[in-house]
Amino acid sequence: MDIFKLLSRSTKLSKGSGKGAPQAQLPSGGQNANPQLFGHSTSGDAQAPELQGNGASRKRKRSQDGLVQAVSLPAELDFFGDANRTGHKVYGDKAPREHASEEEMEGGVTDLQPAPRPRKTIVVNGSAPFLSEEECRRILRSHKIKITAFSDPQQQQEEVPAKQNGKKRRKVKEQPIEVAKKRKKAELYPQPLTSFSQLRGKYGISKRLAENIEAQGYTVPTEVQLGSLPLLLEPAQTWAGSRPELRGDFQGDKKLNSHGVDILAIAPTGSGKTIAFLIPVINALLRDRNQEQDINSHGESAGPGAIIIAPTKELASQIVNEGRKLSSKTGIKIALMRKGMDIVPSPGQDATLDVTEELSERQLDEIDDKSDISDAPAGSTRRAGRTRDQGHMVKADVLVSTPLTLLNALKTSDDTPKLLPSVHYLVFDEADVLLDPLFRDQTLSIWQACPHPQLRVSLWSATMGSNVEQLAKSTIEAHRNKHLGPVKGYRQPPLLRLVVGLKDSAVPNISHKLTYAATEQGKLMALRQLLHPTASADSSGPSLRPPFLIFTQTIPRANALYSELLYDIPPEAGGSTRIAVLHADLSDTARDRVMTAFRKGEVWVLITTDLLARGVDFRGINGVVNYDVPNSAAAYVHRVGRTGRAGREGGVAITLYTEEDIPHVRIIAQVIAAAEKLRDKSGESGPSGEGVQQWLLDSLPQPSKRDRQRLKRRGVEVRRASVNGKEARKAKISTKSGFERKEENRRKGATPRSRARQTGGLVDTGPKKRPAVAEDDEFEGFGD
Numbered sequence: 001m002d003i004f005k006l007l008s009r010s011t012k013l014s015k016g017s018g019k020g021a022p023q024a025q026l027p028s029g030g031q032n033a034n035p036q037l038f039g040h041s042t043s044g045d046a047q048a049p050e051l052q053g054n055g056a057s058r059k060r061k062r063s064q065d066g067l068v069q070a071v072s073l074p075a076e077l078d079f080f081g082d083a084n085r086t087g088h089k090v091y092g093d094k095a096p097r098e099h100a101s102e103e104e105m106e107g108g109v110t111d112l113q114p115a116p117r118p119r120k121t122i123v124v125n126g127s128a129p130f131l132s133e134e135e136c137r138r139i140l141r142s143h144k145i146k147i148t149a150f151s152d153p154q155q156q157q158e159e160v161p162a163k164q165n166g167k168k169r170r171k172v173k174e175q176p177i178e179v180a181k182k183r184k185k186a187e188l189y190p191q192p193l194t195s196f197s198q199l200r201g202k203y204g205i206s207k208r209l210a211e212n213i214e215a216q217g218y219t220v221p222t223e224v225q226l227g228s229l230p231l232l233l234e235p236a237q238t239w240a241g242s243r244p245e246l247r248g249d250f251q252g253d254k255k256l257n258s259h260g261v262d263i264l265a266i267a268p269t270g271s272g273k274t275i276a277f278l279i280p281v282i283n284a285l286l287r288d289r290n291q292e293q294d295i296n297s298h299g300e301s302a303g304p305g306a307i308i309i310a311p312t313k314e315l316a317s318q319i320v321n322e323g324r325k326l327s328s329k330t331g332i333k334i335a336l337m338r339k340g341m342d343i344v345p346s347p348g349q350d351a352t353l354d355v356t357e358e359l360s361e362r363q364l365d366e367i368d369d370k371s372d373i374s375d376a377p378a379g380s381t382r383r384a385g386r387t388r389d390q391g392h393m394v395k396a397d398v399l400v401s402t403p404l405t406l407l408n409a410l411k412t413s414d415d416t417p418k419l420l421p422s423v424h425y426l427v428f429d430e431a432d433v434l435l436d437p438l439f440r441d442q443t444l445s446i447w448q449a450c451p452h453p454q455l456r457v458s459l460w461s462a463t464m465g466s467n468v469e470q471l472a473k474s475t476i477e478a479h480r481n482k483h484l485g486p487v488k489g490y491r492q493p494p495l496l497r498l499v500v501g502l503k504d505s506a507v508p509n510i511s512h513k514l515t516y517a518a519t520e521q522g523k524l525m526a527l528r529q530l531l532h533p534t535a536s537a538d539s540s541g542p543s544l545r546p547p548f549l550i551f552t553q554t555i556p557r558a559n560a561l562y563s564e565l566l567y568d569i570p571p572e573a574g575g576s577t578r579i580a581v582l583h584a585d586l587s588d589t590a591r592d593r594v595m596t597a598f599r600k601g602e603v604w605v606l607i608t609t610d611l612l613a614r615g616v617d618f619r620g621i622n623g624v625v626n627y628d629v630p631n632s633a634a635a636y637v638h639r640v641g642r643t644g645r646a647g648r649e650g651g652v653a654i655t656l657y658t659e660e661d662i663p664h665v666r667i668i669a670q671v672i673a674a675a676e677k678l679r680d681k682s683g684e685s686g687p688s689g690e691g692v693q694q695w696l697l698d699s700l701p702q703p704s705k706r707d708r709q710r711l712k713r714r715g716v717e718v719r720r721a722s723v724n725g726k727e728a729r730k731a732k733i734s735t736k737s738g739f740e741r742k743e744e745n746r747r748k749g750a751t752p753r754s755r756a757r758q759t760g761g762l763v764d765t766g767p768k769k770r771p772a773v774a775e776d777d778e779f780e781g782f783g784d
């Protein structure tokens, strides 16, 4: 059975019941019912557990008068605590109806349902319901959300009495460390967002923004949204109930009027982090605009209010797309920072041209093509290039950029970067890679170029090393000290850390398979078998169906694999037009074209490097093949996270390894084992633990720290582009001798192939080859 022939007959995305039904088990089978990874029922009920009323292990503390008592946190951590104290009542089972209107109960957090449905604990505050801390804890824990506060050095200082004799001082000095340790560990239980409809009713976001969210079809918040949105949206009622020093509200001075918190959010791949940071940013800018903040004397915006940094152009432009959907008709402009654009006017420059309106996409592409690819990730080669004339001012409220593109725009002739005083919100997506040595200097320079005294920073990723966390924390603190300093009576908002699930682990809703292929030739054969499964083939593992991604270690290897597989897809299934390669050596136009073709479903197999390992969201991707082992556990987590997005089941991740990989493969096996354990623990249904067996885990060598660092920096040595001679031949991607290949290429026509290499696989081969099937039965791709 040839999978491509099969797909060319019946791969249409489900539009109705009949035809789409067989695809239901695949990630590309359509809209996912429940985007949550943890804490929902296995029946696929789209509702969060707190909305289902199953009554599972609800713990309530009841006082004598029947009111529910919130379990109190230490005062310094109780950011939301006073919501229960000032003018609010907490009702238990006997909550009278008149205290909770239907609007108040928006989002299903209600105790108005008839018995026997267990009632919810609510705190009524004006027009919105608040859950007791006990309920919050239950909900957050059931979704595996852990929120903690980094210790607050400012507070530690305050706790040290100014005058102490030597003996006492030593004692007191020790105490804050203890306090800090405890505080660091202390878990917080703020209000969770149990439904998107609460965003408007309970957290007062802009009406238009709420409508845009609804138009996207989002109903159930994912875990990271559930935990972070209330914290970042800074609901008026919640903060109003907090103690003033935590609220950060500096009466009378608007410039110091703090919004939200700084947050470090670590949540699984595909768990919806993008809208978790976009919604608060857009809402805050709308609110600021209403308050006429950051508006210059001419009534024009003084510059971007928010900057979002992402490591690749593909991810940055995806964020812009998402942002534009959310900000549609709000007046908030979101722009992608491109090479050659300016954001801060140089002396004498016309600052009024709005690039997003004045230049067409084609013009911008032409500009980009003339610029160098300077944000290429490790392992890729860089093109020497030209830069275009400077001078186009970008006028946008939110700018999304890769680090170097932005930094280049901030360069001045005397090497002092221009400042961005208007930026109030700074978001780092894939923050761990942005703070990795590869991008660290660029990222920190951008951070330093944002001098707003109350810069709100958020950092997001599926993986985060503790060194990166510490760097983020110290940079935030240094920024606060430099730009705000101590202000009497003012307390900076807390720096929070939110973790969903098991930190640094792969999504539990996909099947992982680790396959030993012995040699490079073995890998190629294994891949061909995946492309063309036969009845006699090993059927024990998960099967792979297009569309899928294949990752290689380097650009030359991606090109070589592309050459090798180009004619593997039968003409009746679309032939070579179904396969493409994408890497940082291609022009931006070619990269865009490949991305679009893959999203549309015209390309089924996309060979790429780690350029696409992070952040990029192809909703219906069925699988990921690690043709070359990833160079770290984090790289594995991100690569395989391109499938199984938004909780979708059915994704497959296959990692091929050879003898050369054995010293490194244990780190991958451990990630797989942890993901499977996580799934077993959370009692979710799904792929059984077939990815890695215990005996394999036990027998694989444990790489030393040095080996791990070397692997991360250089990849597997024999596959490096610079390796020559016998070693290089060993790693060559080919099953044939050089002579055989030359002959075959001559027969198949080398010209279109070499053209394809330059354009990322999208050659114009005349009239498009189409499978001999009705248009209706064509695979139509997955929406972007």
Ligand SMILES: Nc1ncnc2c1ncn2[C@@H]1O[C@H](COP(=O)(O)OP(=O)(O)OP(=O)(O)O)[C@@H](O)[C@H]1O
Pocket (backbone or CB within 6 Å): 035, 217, 218, 219, 220, 221, 222, 225, 267, 268, 269, 270, 271, 272, 273, 274, 275, 461, 462, 614, 615, 616, 617, 619, 641, 642, 645, 646
């Ligand atoms: N609440 C939701 N309900 C349904 N789908 C959602 C929800 N939130 C986000 N999504 C969808 O989930 C997909 C993944 O979202 P997103 O790209 O933001 O994930 P991510 O956490 O940033 O992943 P990565 O770590 O790989 O960057 C997107 O297609 C997005 O539209």
